[in-house]
Amino acid sequence: MTRPARVIEIRDERTGLDAFVVIDHELLSIAAGGTRMLPDVSIDEVARLARAMTWKFAACRVPYAGAKAGVRFADGDRDAVMAAYLRALEPMQEFFLTGPDMGTFPSDFAPADAGSDIPLWAKEHEGLGMDDLATGHGVKAAAQAALRHLGRELSGASVAIEGFGKVGAGTARAAAGAGARVVAISTVHGLLADPEGLDVESLIKLRGRHGDRLVEHGAVALRPREDLFKLDCDVLVPGARPDSITQKVAESLRCAVVAPGANAPYAPGAVETLHRREIIAVPDFVANSGGVHLYESVPQDDEPARALETIESLVAEAVSRLLELASAESIPPMAAAFSDAREYLRTTASASPEALDELFPAGD
Numbered sequence: 001m002t003r004p005a006r007v008i009e010i011r012d013e014r015t016g017l018d019a020f021v022v023i024d025h026e027l028l029s030i031a032a033g034g035t036r037m038l039p040d041v042s043i044d045e046v047a048r049l050a051r052a053m054t055w056k057f058a059a060c061r062v063p064y065a066g067a068k069a070g071v072r073f074a075d076g077d078r079d080a081v082m083a084a085y086l087r088a089l090e091p092m093q094e095f096f097l098t099g100p101d102m103g104t105f106p107s108d109f110a111p112a113d114a115g116s117d118i119p120l121w122a123k124e125h126e127g128l129g130m131d132d133l134a135t136g137h138g139v140k141a142a143a144q145a146a147l148r149h150l151g152r153e154l155s156g157a158s159v160a161i162e163g164f165g166k167v168g169a170g171t172a173r174a175a176a177g178a179g180a181r182v183v184a185i186s187t188v189h190g191l192l193a194d195p196e197g198l199d200v201e202s203l204i205k206l207r208g209r210h211g212d213r214l215v216e217h218g219a220v221a222l223r224p225r226e227d228l229f230k231l232d233c234d235v236l237v238p239g240a241r242p243d244s245i246t247q248k249v250a251e252s253l254r255c256a257v258v259a260p261g262a263n264a265p266y267a268p269g270a271v272e273t274l275h276r277r278e279i280i281a282v283p284d285f286v287a288n289s290g291g292v293h294l295y296e297s298v299p300q301d302d303e304p305a306r307a308l309e310t311i312e313s314l315v316a317e318a319v320s321r322l323l324e325l326a327s328a329e330s331i332p333p334m335a336a337a338f339s340d341a342r343e344y345l346r347t348t349a350s351a352s353p354e355a356l357d358e359l360f361p362a363g364d
Contacts, residue, residue: 002358004047005065008092015084016076021096024050024066025359027349030094031067032057034101034291035085035108039074046070048242052263054359056285058341059318060292063348069098082108099295100131102165102241121294125304127204128170131291133304134311135261136170138290140178141312143235143259145319146280149327150256152234155179158195160231160255162186163239164214167261167288169204171237174308176200183233186225187212193231194220229253238265238284245270253279260284266334275332283337286318 006023020043023031033053036046046068054066073081086109089098099109099121106129110122123130144154159175161168164185172182181197192198192215199219206214215222229236229245232254238244239261245253247269257280260266265284274281290311297314298307326336342360345351351359 001048001051004050007043007047010085010088012084012088015080017071017081017084017088018073019069019071019085019088020046021069021089021092021098022046022050022067023096024054025355026065027345027351027355028063028065030063030097031065032097033067033069035069035071035098035104036101037071037073037103039072041070041072041103043070045242049263051359052285054345055283055338055341056289056292058344058348059283059286059337060289060296060314061344062292062296064097067096067098068101069096071103073103100166105129106131120298120300120302120304120307123304125308128173129166130294130304130307132166132170133174133308134170134290134294135167135288136172136290137174137308137312138293138315139167139171139237139259139261139287140174140180141290141316142282142287142319143175143237143257144178145316146257146259146282146323147234149280149320149323152256154235157181157234158183158197158232159235159237160184160193160228160233161237161239161261162225162228162244163262164203164207165212165239168237168239169207171239171261172200173204175235180235184228184231185215186228187215188225189213189222190215191223191225191227192218192220193223193227195232235259237261240265243267245274247273250274250277250279253277255279258282259287261288263288271332271334280323281333282319283322283334285341286315286322286337289318290315 004022004024005026008021010019049068050066057064106122159180184193235257236255242264246267250270250273259282293311322336326333
């Protein structure tokens with residue numbers, strides 16, 4: 001991929017802050033994307049995620065440039081590091097908007113003086129954060145739309161989820177609420193799988209006590225996490241870091257639909273392989289766009305349940321439209337999504353063909 005338009009390094013020796021902001025392009029005046037806080041987060045990884053945000057905003061018809069930020073943090077005073085980071089962002093508020101991502105939380109970014117007037121995106125609903133639920137309900141809606149394209153329903157379908165953090169838990173709850181069987185979840189510490197279905201609410205409680213080690217405390221035997229991609233299921237939800245669906249993995253998956261919760265889960269060659277095998281590979285930047293809709297498409301004073309219904313409807317409509325286009329033109333859904341997003345940027349930002357060629361893969 002081409003280099004991003006801007007990389008802004010941020011450091012503060014007193015607190016140990018080591019961070020950066022990546023802005024994918026400057027065709028639009030405002031860029032936005034979450035802040036990822038991990039010990040090994042890299043500019044290359046975040047640049048890929050910023051590019052995915054460009055595609056996601058265009059797919060959602062939101063006039064922002066894609067961006068992401070990274071904070072390298074292993075140990076120390078987290079509160080002091082986050083406070084220094086937010087202070088450093090203050091001069092950038094006119095052109096860069098951010099919020100929670102892997103390793104950060106809504107409370108890190110919610111206004112300190114909000115009181116009882118907490119914005120919808122920072123609220124909790126039935127024990128989970130709205131940012132988790134918005135993305136999870138969007139992934140569920142994407143999976144449901146893809147199954148319906150095949151003449152099937154999510155109710156009664158089997159769902160396997162890679163990762164059980166912010167997005168994985170929200171997806172699991174939404175899928176189970178729709179009548180699906182969540183047959184597997186994995187974390188870096190292993191896999192829990194049961195073809196009869198796992199108890200999602202029990203897993204969410206275990207996550208609250210043990211974090212990623214929840215899999216060591218499940219009701220079924222712990223298995224290697226790599227086994228997730230060998231399971232028979234109707235829907236696979238890649239929900240961890242980039243490139244988990246390699247071309248080799250794509251050759252052996254035993255599912256009907258891939259509905260990503262993570263950004264950039266498809267490694268080179270994976271989408272084409274899945275298309276050849278007639279497995280629907282929903283574009284990640286469409287399936288996991290619920291968070292964008294939470295911030296941009298629903299009123300911040302809306303009731304959480306109603307907002308989630310709206311988000312599901314928006315994502316399902318987008319997925320259905322792309323799958324119909326992909327079927328009509330005999331192209332992968334990803335290619336249809338790129339064509340759609342490219343046209344939006346062409347008209348909204350008056351982008352030249354050369355600028356668009358830099359942002360979208362060849363042959364989209």
